[in-house]
Amino acid sequence: MKGLAMLKIGEIGWIEKERPTCGSRDAIVKPLALAPCTSDVHTVWEGAIGDRHNLILGHEALGIVDEVGNEVRDFKPGDRVIVPAITPDWETEAAQRGFPSQTGGPLGGWKFSNSKDGVFGEFFHVNLADHNLAHLPDGMSLEAGVMLPDMLSTGFLGAENAKIGIGSTVAVLGIGPVGLCGVAGARLRGAGRIFAVGTRPAAVRVAKEYGATDIISYKDGNTVEQILEATGGAGVDAVIIAGGGPDILVDALNMARPGSVVSNVNYFGSGMGESDILPIPRVGWGFGMADKSIVTGLCPGGRVRMERLADMVMYGRMDPSRMATHVFRGFDRLEEALLLMKEKPRDLIKPVVLLAS
Amino acid sequence: MKGLAMLKIGEIGWIEKERPTCGSRDAIVKPLALAPCTSDVHTVWEGAIGDRHNLILGHEALGIVDEVGNEVRDFKPGDRVIVPAITPDWETEAAQRGFPSQTGGPLGGWKFSNSKDGVFGEFFHVNLADHNLAHLPDGMSLEAGVMLPDMLSTGFLGAENAKIGIGSTVAVLGIGPVGLCGVAGARLRGAGRIFAVGTRPAAVRVAKEYGATDIISYKDGNTVEQILEATGGAGVDAVIIAGGGPDILVDALNMARPGSVVSNVNYFGSGMGESDILPIPRVGWGFGMADKSIVTGLCPGGRVRMERLADMVMYGRMDPSRMATHVFRGFDRLEEALLLMKEKPRDLIKPVVLLAS
Amino acid sequence: MKGLAMLKIGEIGWIEKERPTCGSRDAIVKPLALAPCTSDVHTVWEGAIGDRHNLILGHEALGIVDEVGNEVRDFKPGDRVIVPAITPDWETEAAQRGFPSQTGGPLGGWKFSNSKDGVFGEFFHVNLADHNLAHLPDGMSLEAGVMLPDMLSTGFLGAENAKIGIGSTVAVLGIGPVGLCGVAGARLRGAGRIFAVGTRPAAVRVAKEYGATDIISYKDGNTVEQILEATGGAGVDAVIIAGGGPDILVDALNMARPGSVVSNVNYFGSGMGESDILPIPRVGWGFGMADKSIVTGLCPGGRVRMERLADMVMYGRMDPSRMATHVFRGFDRLEEALLLMKEKPRDLIKPVVLLAS
Amino acid sequence: MKGLAMLKIGEIGWIEKERPTCGSRDAIVKPLALAPCTSDVHTVWEGAIGDRHNLILGHEALGIVDEVGNEVRDFKPGDRVIVPAITPDWETEAAQRGFPSQTGGPLGGWKFSNSKDGVFGEFFHVNLADHNLAHLPDGMSLEAGVMLPDMLSTGFLGAENAKIGIGSTVAVLGIGPVGLCGVAGARLRGAGRIFAVGTRPAAVRVAKEYGATDIISYKDGNTVEQILEATGGAGVDAVIIAGGGPDILVDALNMARPGSVVSNVNYFGSGMGESDILPIPRVGWGFGMADKSIVTGLCPGGRVRMERLADMVMYGRMDPSRMATHVFRGFDRLEEALLLMKEKPRDLIKPVVLLAS
Secondary structure, eight states: OEEEEEEETTEEEEEEOOOOOOOTTOEEEEEEEEOOOHHHHHHHHSOTTOOOSSEEOOOOEEEEEEEEOTTOOSOOTTOEEEEOSBOOOTTSHHHHTTOGGGTTSTTTTBOBTTTBOOSOBSSEEESSHHHHOEEOOTTOOHHHHTTIIIIIHHHHHHHHTTTOOTTOOEEEEOOSHHHHHHHHHHHHTTOSSEEEEOOOHHHHHHHHHHTOSEEEOGGGSOHHHHHHHHTTTOOEEEEEEOSOOTTHHHHHHHHEEEEEEEEEOOOOOOOBTTTTEEEEETTTTGGGTSOEEEEEOOOOOSHHHHHHHHHHHHTTSOOGGGGEEEEEESGGGHHHHHHHHHHOOTTOSEEEEEOOO | OEEEEEEETTEEEEEEOOOOOOOTTOEEEEEEEEOOOHHHHHHHHSOTTOOOSSEEOOOOEEEEEEEEOTTOOSOOTTOEEEEOSBOOOTTSHHHHTTOGGGTTSTTTTBOBTTTBOOSOBSSEEESSHHHHOEEOOTTOOHHHHTTIIIIIHHHHHHHHTTTOOTTOOEEEEOOSHHHHHHHHHHHHHTOSSEEEEOOOHHHHHHHHHHTOSEEEOGGGSOHHHHHHHHTTTOOEEEEEEOSOOTTHHHHHHHHEEEEEEEEEOOOOOOOBTTTTEEEEETTTTGGGTSOEEEEEOOOOOSHHHHHHHHHHHHTTSOOGGGGEEEEEESGGGHHHHHHHHHHOOTTOSEEEEEOOO | OEEEEEEETTEEEEEEOOOOOOOTTOEEEEEEEEOOOHHHHHHHHSOTTOOOSSEEOOOOEEEEEEEEOTTOOSOOTTOEEEEOSBOOOTTSHHHHTTOGGGTTSTTTTBOBTTTBOOSOBSSEEESSHHHHOEEOOTTOOHHHHTTIIIIIHHHHHHHHHTTOOTTOOEEEEOOSHHHHHHHHHHHHTTOSSEEEEOOOHHHHHHHHHTTOSEEEOGGGSOHHHHHHHHTTTOOEEEEEEOSOOTTHHHHHHHHEEEEEEEEEOOOOOOOBTTTTEEEEETTTTGGGTSOEEEEEOOOOOSHHHHHHHHHHHHTTSOOGGGGEEEEEESGGGHHHHHHHHHHOOTTOSEEEEEOOO | OEEEEEEETTEEEEEEOOOOOOOTTOEEEEEEEEOOOHHHHHHHHSOTTOOOSSEEOOOOEEEEEEEEOTTOOSOOTTOEEEEOSBOOOTTSHHHHTTOGGGTTSTTTTBOBTTTBOOSOBSSEEESSHHHHOEEOOTTOOHHHHTTIIIIIHHHHHHHHHTTOOTTOOEEEEOOSHHHHHHHHHHHHHTOSSEEEEOOOHHHHHHHHHHTOSEEEOGGGSOHHHHHHHHTTTOOEEEEEEOSOOTTHHHHHHHHEEEEEEEEEOOOOOOOBTTTTEEEEETTTTGGGTSOEEEEEOOOOOSHHHHHHHHHHHHTTSOOGGGGEEEEEESGGGHHHHHHHHHHOOTTOSEEEEEOOO
8 A cells, every 4th residue: 555654854755565454453444534744744854753764654634444353343344434643542551540642651642653654544553443433423524524633632632731711811822723723722611811822824813713812923022021911910821832942931931820820732842952951931930839830741532532522513612624724635645735734834724635535 | 778678588678778888998889780680589589598687689780889998909989890799708718728609607708688788779888899899891781791790600600610621511401591601601611512401482592692502391301311312321421500499400410421510500499308308319320439420619709700700701702691681771670670580581581770870 | 160149139159150251351360369348238138239140249359360361461370469349441431531430331340240240259250451450469468458459449539539638627427348448548638637437346446547536426416416516516628428328418418518528439229218319408518509519439440540559558558457357268258258248247347258379 | 126137148147126016907926936947048048039138037937926906806915826937818819719829929928038027036927817827736846836837838738739649659859848748748648659869867767757668869879760760660650849959850850750740849049041941851741742740839828728737737647846856945046046957967857946935
């Protein structure tokens, strides 16, 4: 079968591989809709997860079940499915502790294009099909559905971890697709005022639709100062980090009030200095005593999460398709879509590739 | 000064009283908008808080500050204010434990028309003005604002206590104004599907606007069975009780799935049997072992709560004025409004009385 | 193989059955230590889970692995293991929601002597061996170890669910072995004063060793009044229900202060009245508005839980062997031990049966 | 009156000041027992809170009430009291949000020797006496009691914030008096294994008494590696930081497993580099995605907290007097005690000064 792979750091290409084999509780799935992610760009061009050879890329997909193992009960060939980016081993130690995305080690629930081939192949393998796949609801568009596996799940997590209450004031740093879902998630958890920090016009438009009340641009001055001024010096109850460089925690903590949460869903692909560190501001953090928490997490996966996100779309709580600014048709357009993600033209939020079903 | 009072159980009337006096941290406030509450009806006609004589009624008000004590810093005569129904003694033991509405004993934060005269007078007294009053934002309509002191605060609490997550399925029992705010609150906390149980057409219309996806009527059969059927037998993640008789917990627990929360914001004015009990279903409760929690609370009060609710309205998260179905003008229309609340015609959600300012 | 079974409601006896077969991820285990539970008594003599025929009883065991499936990696024949009373299907929907003991329906994680044969056989079957069994630490006595599968896990859950903080005042209703573990659990979560309600001398002695500061007996008058008086009328921050009749929630709520938790780990085998209800007190519950929560749960199972409980014993945080008041040796003494549990002589806390290994 | 003051950065001395005046809700208190704190050392010799002139030092005290304002109801002259280090303005905004130690700005609940004179005077002022003072229980030794205002409250907070569950594995970095209370607090919240990192023999002895199961010394090699090795590579569920330099977060995160909490109660008086930052390790933090939270807080104050801590001592849950290694008698020994704190001889845990009552 054919797949779009990382050949080595800095290089991608189409390769031929064996169709994956299906274990007794697994499924083999054909893609129906695919989306490249910034993480794919980090993986290939920044070597974020180390050097890999001929690793098929991608972790955002809708698909059609092609084969299931003999213990699978709820799915059969032909079923249209949502495939979460994170597919935990639900029985294991970290899941029993309440952290399924960390099964098998840090970030271990992330398997696609990390510990096995990703979804950018003609076929791909899904572990624990009954417990990681979800049925794609009738009537959900592919453009909307393909945002669930990672974008919604990650962006919403940013809001969920931020302990937002009804009427909280929230800042979202970065309005790529994850940040936009952070904005939507903040609104869905009850935020009142929402500052969205970013400049790209397409994203600004969607940020407002998703609930942002104030758009903050670095072009108008220091973003921390703008937010402090807008809040009368108080700062915000919660900050969701969905972008930024290695020193973004400095900004986040400097705009967070005493008694607040900084919730990170940003992948830090590089640090500062020889010891590879990320800085936090001593005074802005209140000398370690101002009740400012820093919380992290990896995109929740699994069937129940996907079903709940699907409900959010089907019951009209959010329209993810607004983020699909660039739609390609055909498996062979995948490379083009991925390169677009790398280039990030100003009118891009998220490229999507739809396949003939 | 004049006030609309409970003369004794079953009887109301206008009385003359001394204008209340103002302590050093207190305020005396003139009403700007008033709303009668079902609790007023319970108090007068059901004797819910025992017999009282010449007690001025009412706990839902917007007002204009008439006088402040010499230690008050943030408010001055002429300021337009939101007056929470619950005005805690914030320094005291229960507040330090995290339960400000219970300061001074069960439900002790509820003072208006309970432990002192209510807001249905030409003037009324507010304790701890700096910490219990909030400024009424410019541009907020009186019809919207007068819903904050109790309706939004109580209905939202029902949702907040229900541990709703993004994509949770929720049932709201009762769609009076508190139940409607429970619906809105469930949506604001991230609910996907929301069942609203009720029949009154005006309320059904607003329930849909506020986020209900399914309307359940007892006229179509047993409401528990309808909800179980609609969820494929699973039941719901959370139930908000905002109405019903003494046995409503039976319904609530019977529709709640294992691992769920029943969140009560209903005032139980009467019980069943000689020992004055409320029944819960042994099997529906999972024999006491099915991880079904029952949570209660009294409307949160105080300045911060009111400011956060005001933000929700000003940032367009919810429009409470949709509930003001009957608007009266003039202090002397108050009795009429209260009697309307007692009669509950089918097109009523909430009566509101606006005063010349 | 031989097993001690429920023949029908009200009757037990030894029966012959086929040795269970082992699935690919399962284990077959031989008992090393067994303990009868009050639940076994309820099952047989009260028909608590309905009529069953020739169902092997028991759910509290230590064992020796006899056989493992070909996918099992961490256990092999000969390993000495702790077998949790609750053995969830960790991949499934309820576990993904955070309620593993409810997998497959209410209380569905409870399989032994409920949905399959229990541990009172010469061999018994354990699902998901790698994820439900735990290694028995060297140096842990069998008398201590056999308390982990249910007594510690359930009693501690009572305390964990009760939101006890450092310095909380707690009441534990019932000082059978689960209640004693509730006392120990309350101390382990930081309780200050702990009221233990019970009278049996052997249990009273252990309650004090486990952290009870006050023993309350119904012989000295109404227990609610005694606790209210001892707390200056305030009541307690948390109540753990580990015994009592169908109306025990009335007592619990009447002694709970506003802003408190009633945490139930009692199995309610019967209710009151024709509609099979459990009563809660309208006034004692604060009319449904006094911030008094009622929380339930079923004993947590699985490997991680057992390992953590084992750590508590090995690091000297608690000595469960203090509860093993009656120790029998030999599989054939099992019936005697079970009948002792039924009779409950005054010097009994828990009977234990040790097998030759 | 006389007081021991910071004259300027680097210099202390006895000064004369006016006896403070008492507001209507306040108290004036005479010291009964005093303890110098590492914070006093930071304040004077490191200029941690900036330059101050003739500021009376100290925030750890037991006292005798000398005068109360006319609104104070629960205390009268002659009462023996516990004085919390943190005395919040309980009505204010941050307290209403749930963060009383942050009232009036970051760390604003800390008033003694910060925003007003401290307790090292012949008399000192306490705001909101009814709500910040607690009665000293009969029978509590002064050596034990004087540990409550800061040491127990802060150290326990470290454990409370760390989300320790029954059987959690915890590391405590630093075993000064706050770290020792972190150890005790970890045990009181249910920790199984507790690593205490430190070397001073007197502290090591008390650490073991308070519940440490493993003592880790930098003299035996890298402490992170020692803890990882001891846990089979897994790391710990929680880290309590109670000491260390500006880069201690690096160690903490490197020993914390995915799905864990780093709970800081260390005052960071200085940072690294020109931008005054504190470093966290990019990889050890799991690239910002390994569910490792960093939580902070300032010592909880107020009456309820002190009463709960007093209960812990009176009910025998912990003996704080074990930390009073050096006891001085007489107000004039205070300077000597403070200088001892500065020098930190190896047999010191905490110096205490007892006054004739």
